[in-house]
Every structure is written in C-alpha cells, then in structure tokens.
Amino acid sequence: MANAVGAMIGRKLPIIIAAVCIGIVANASFYTINQGERGILLRFGQIQNIESEGLHMKVPFVDTIIPVDVRTLKAESPADAGTRDLQRVSTKVALNYHLNADALRDTYSRVGLDVEGKVIDPRIQESVKAVVARYSAEELLAKRDDVKSDIENQLRAQLRNYNIALEAVQITNFTFSHSFDAAIEAKQTAEQNALKAKNDLQRIEIEAQQKITMAKAEAETIRIQAEAIRAQGGQEYVQLKAIEKWDGVLPQVSGQATPFINLSPKVGAAAASQ
Incomplete structure (x- = not known):
C-alpha cells in the first residue's frame, strides 16, 4: 500500500x-x-x-x-542668501510640482528619479540667492509679492529644463539677524515717535489758531458794543442799562448816594435855595 x-x-x-x-x-x-x-x-x-x-x-x-x-507632489527646502545691502536672510521655500509624463525617459536617463535631491533643492538654493541679491533687506519685507514672483519665475524656467512642471510656490517669512531685527524695531519706534510729535505740533497749532480766532471774535464783539454805546448816548446809555438791571432796593449804608440819581447843577441850586 x-x-x-x-x-x-x-x-x-x-x-x-x-x-x-x-x-x-x-x-x-x-x-x-x-x-x-x-x-x-x-x-x-x-x-x-x-x-x-x-x-x-x-x-x-x-x-x-x-x-x-506623475501626480502633484510637494517639495520643501530651506534657503540662505545675502541681500543687496549685505544682510543675511533665511527662509523656506515650498513648491508643488509634477513630472512631465511624456518625458520620463529623458528624466530618468539624465537624473534618475531623485528629482528633489538632485534637481529641485539645488535650483531652490540658486534661485533664492539670485533673486534676494537684487533687493535690500527692507525691500524684501516691503516687496514680498515681487520677490516671490521673481523666485517662482526663475524656478519655473530652470525646472522646465528637467521636465518638471512647477505649479505653485510658497515662501515663509524672511528671517534676519538679531541685530537687523533690533535696528528695524528701533527705526519703527523712531518713526512712530516722530509721527506723534508731528501730530502733537499740528494739534497745538490748531488750538493756538482757535484761541486767536476766539480772541479776535471777542475783540470784535467789544468793538461793536462800544460803538453801539457811543451811538446811543454814551454815559446816559450805560446808566440806562444799570437802571434796567436794578432790583429796586436802595442801599442801607448811611450817607451812600442814591443810585442812578444824577442831578444837574440847576436842579441842585434850586434845591439849596429852598
């Protein structure tokens, strides 16, 4: 078996x-x-x-x-560069890209498949250095969009030579040395103080002008009132205004003259003869 x-x-x-x-x-x-x-x-x-x-x-x-x-991929790389005014700056560039599917044979033959290490990262370094060198440190902060556009255009042209299509670029904040940051902060503080001093001066000038205008108005008022007094009888007009304001109570102090009674010399003589 x-x-x-x-x-x-x-x-x-x-x-x-x-x-x-x-x-x-x-x-x-x-x-x-x-x-x-x-x-x-x-x-x-x-x-x-x-x-x-x-x-x-x-x-x-x-x-x-x-x-x-051959879909959209992402690559990131830090980069250091020098500005036109010799300031050191650091940043990080991130980009979206894809390989040209119709040119894979050429890409593989020239650089293989490690395109990030052999192509993208070096091109990022070159582009950032070339573009940043055209700007001063302050211009990098003030013209951020222009800097990003310049770096993107340069990267796009360089990567196209390796059959890599650039889709978008993102750049993080530029980082400068501590001494430069301190200088920028001091400059901003000085500008703010200067602006405050200018505003204070303008306020003082306005207030002074207002006082001058008010004084002129008061002086004009007094002049008009004086002219009105002269036009309406002078001293008699002043006495009439005092009578209008009198409350009718005579003074209680002995020997004090009765207000508003201004006897003429003739009336006084007649009173004396009697």
Missing part, C-alpha cells in the same frame, strides 16, 4: 512542480500600473518603454518595472 502511494506521488510530483513553475512564471509576466502613475520598463537596465495605467505583460525575470508618480 505504501509503495503504491509512493509510486503515485512520484508520478504526480513532476506535474505539481511544473504547475507551480507555470504559476510563478505567469505571475511574473503580468503587472499593473496604478492610476496617476507611469511605469518605466527596464530590460537588463535599459529603458524599453514608458507604460501607462492598466494591466501589462513583461518578460519574467528579465524585465523590471519602476512605478513613477
């Missing part, structure tokens, strides 16, 4: 081995390129083709497939 089983297994073993080999070969003959990728087909290290998305066949154990992401 055992001999019969052994003989049967011996007869089927080659079939089993062949089936397993066929399965392995079949599995190694097919591959899939996912959506948003391309496949670089290599045969003995040489590029044979750039495969698109979907199911494909290859020569098993001979061909190699390298998947490449």
